[in-house]
Amino acid sequence: MELRHLRYFVAVAEEGSLSVAAQKRLHTAQPSLSRQIHDLELELGVQLFVRGPRGIELTPSGRVFLDHARVALLQVEAAAEAARRAAQPAKSAFSIGFLTGYEMDWLPAVMNILRGKLPSTEITIRSEDSPDLAAALTRGKLDLAFMRPEKSTAGLQFKLLRHDPILAMMPRDHPLAARSAVRPKDLMGQSYIGVSSARAPTLRAAIDDFFKRHGLAIEPAHQAENLAMAVSLIASTGGISLLPLYALNLIPKTIVSRPIQGAPPMVDLVIGYNENNRSPLLQFVLSRVDEIKFQALGNEGR
Structure with missing residues (x-):
């Protein structure tokens, strides 16, 4: 390719x-x-x-x-720029990670904030699952990550960006697609596509807690290891899954989303960083979090 x-x-x-x-x-x-x-x-x-x-x-x-092709092209552009900068005098480096799928909303906003720093800084971008981002922050491989609050990882600090509601996603011709909202009890008896507790532990915990609060005993017919796999399984099996709001950026027209009636499960998107990282550029970005949120979310207030 x-x-x-x-x-x-x-x-x-x-x-x-x-x-x-x-x-x-x-x-x-x-x-x-x-x-x-x-x-x-x-x-x-x-x-x-x-x-x-x-x-x-x-x-x-x-x-x-x-979505992956767009991210790959963005990363190639970043790599080309890094190569050009490598031929110049030594410069500072800054590495940013994204929970796969969030690049579309947040990468442009971050790059706008960093634009004035680009001539003197080598920026690298990584796209991974949230647990991998947490490990990379801990090992010093990343300076900053847009991720879930992986609080089991010691030494990391988090700044909240937004609370994402979790939505019910299903094929357009699914019986529940006729509803304006899905009631928790409607999920019983459906072919349910779960998410991995290893690859998405925070999301999985939020969903499990939601099931527990509503007394729902639901066993997944299939389990998705990542968002792309969840979308593929919904389309191919006709099942239903619970996925965060940002998944709307990635679903085809054959899949629809419906809010969950009542108090839906929520999952947080945060900026994570290592508390021992003394990078001046990290401190600069952290001081501009409100501006990053405004650029990424506009006036939606989400």
């Missing part, structure tokens, strides 16, 4: 048209672009696009791949 495949794929996905992407974004011939997309689908072993009433549309696999 080459970078051009990712660039071509993202252009087609964002334009919703092979011809528009070829002419306006990529300045290439449409037949050539079609071959590149076909080659990418062959290499991945999945279909990324289908033709719909409004033009070319992403499949569930394509929707999941799009």
Whole structure:
């Protein structure tokens, strides 16, 4: 797989048209672009696009791949900039981690805050599960992480960014999709897709506590190791899962979300850092947390 495949794929996905992407974004011939997309689908072993009433549309696999392709291109740009800076006099370094999927909302805001520091700082980006981010902070491999409050990890401090409600997500044709909200008792008897206690312990604990409060004895029919796998299992099995608000950025049109009636389970998004890290740049970013929140969330107040 080459970078051009990712660039071509993202252009087609964002334009919703092979011809528009070829002419306006990529300045290439449409037949050539079609071959590149076909080659990418062959290499991945999945279909990324289908033709719909409004033009070319992403499949569930394509929707999941799009988010990762965007992040990969962002990371390549960051790597290229780091390489250029490495040829210059020695500079400071700063590493930022993201719970996979949050880059879309928060990375632009952080980079805007750091823009004035970029000429003298090498910025690196990592995308991982929250427990891995906590371990990297502890080992000094990361300076800052957008993550869950992994409070079992000693030596870490957290600044709250927002409380994310957990939503019920299901196929568009699921019987519960006809409701404006899902009652806790509606989850009984459903084919439930759970989340991993190892890869997402904070989310799993919030869901388990919610089930306990409502007296729900629910055993998962399937277990997802990550968000992409959860989305894929919802689409392929017709099951229902409980996922945080940010998952709306990643679900295809064939999957819908419904709020949980009453007091829904919540999970926190925080900025985590090692309390022993004395980096001046870390202190600078921590002092601008309110500005980062405003840029990422606007006036939504979430």
